């Protein structure tokens with residue numbers, strides 16, 4: 001397969017995911033960023049351009065960056081401010097796609113559980129989306145502080161990545177979740193958001 005064909009297929013895959021997440025209203029105020037891996041060695045990935053309304057579909061939505069998160073070709077576009085987070089995820093995992101969204105539910109959970117540094121889910125059918133099939137299985141989502149220094153933020157996220165971790169919450173900011181493919185990453189992101197929404201509502205009902 002030629003590189004151009006591979007690139008246009010990945011572009012289409014990411015654009016479709018972006019549309020689906022936009023339909024869920026998961027990009028308020030231009031927030032959120034998405035990426036998909038195009039090559040492993042050296043690393044190259046498509047990432048959303050910074051500051052755009054991610055609900056719109058345009059030919060300027062993504063740009064190709066290399067292992068240092070810098071554009072691989074001359075462009076007027078700026079890679080997402082949070083590109084380095086995606087870079088660190090590709091370095092530390094076998095992910096093929098990484099998705100970052102800000103939602104009210106993920107922000108509330110990140111704040112309510114910040115002091116514990118994580119939230120652990122169990123006895124929930126949807127943890128099967130993370131390949132956890134045991135009746136007493138648990139799913140842990142680490143929570144890191146929202147450092148303004150993005151290199152520091154990326155290092156804090158990278159530090160919490162282990163084989164059983166599929167996403168990291170950033171306090172009062174959002175979640176970054178990843179998977180081997182675009183389908184896998186989106187499935188996990190949707191499952192996370194279901195679990196966060198359930199937990200928020202449960203805590204409200206128990207008050």
Ligand SMILES: CSC[C@@H](O)[C@@H](O)C(=O)COP(=O)(O)O
Pocket residue numbers: 029030031032033048049050051052079080081082100
């Ligand atoms: C405009 S609020 C969101 C940003 O500060 C950032 O957190 C974000 O998710 C989007 O930044 P971007 O540079 O467009 O990828």
Ligand SMILES: [Zn+2]
Pocket residue numbers: 031032033082100102173174
């Ligand atoms: Zn963000």
